[in-house]
Amino acid sequence: MKWSLNELTKKKQINFTEKLDLREELRSRSAEILDCQPVETTGQITYDNGLFYLDYQLKAVLSLPSSRSLKPVEYVMEVAVNEIFASEEKIKEDQDLLENDMIINLDKDLIDLDESVTDNILLEIPLQILxxxxxxxxxxxxxxxxxxxxxxxxxxxxxxKVEKKSPFSDLDGLFD
Known part of the structure; x- marks a missing residue:
């Protein structure tokens, strides 16, 4: 799902509930993802004073290899995402935004929900899965x-460390 910046500036707020099939995109970006069921997202995107706020909840079920046996393990992930976007003109106009907040610079006239969800899923994959x-x-x-x-x-x-505190710890291994 994609929204044009013109559409968002006119409507000011759009609520959404989407099921996204991101299986191929996720698998192409991460070799450790074996499979992915459709990702459920619910949230809203709002426009206020030159900034675009994307707030949503995502629920994904990924199939990932176990850290020990490499057998597939289903991993359920629920993440709350809050992102702020601004056009290059807005950032040039107000440099304090970049310094104080984490704002994503828009290089095109679209905000892509699929891209945001994919990035956030990849960021939330744990290092150890059992x-x-x-x-x-x-x-x-x-x-x-x-x-x-x-x-x-x-x-x-x-x-x-506790053993080394003994006064005779230096003599350990003397007669080995």
Missing amino acids: GENEEDEALPAGKFWSVLTEEDYQKQQEEK
């Missing part, structure tokens, strides 16, 4: 190695 059973499974380990979670690693580092 399936239901994977959270409870033990991490892999070998004879002289093991995988640690970040919390376990922090605990291990703190235990080492």
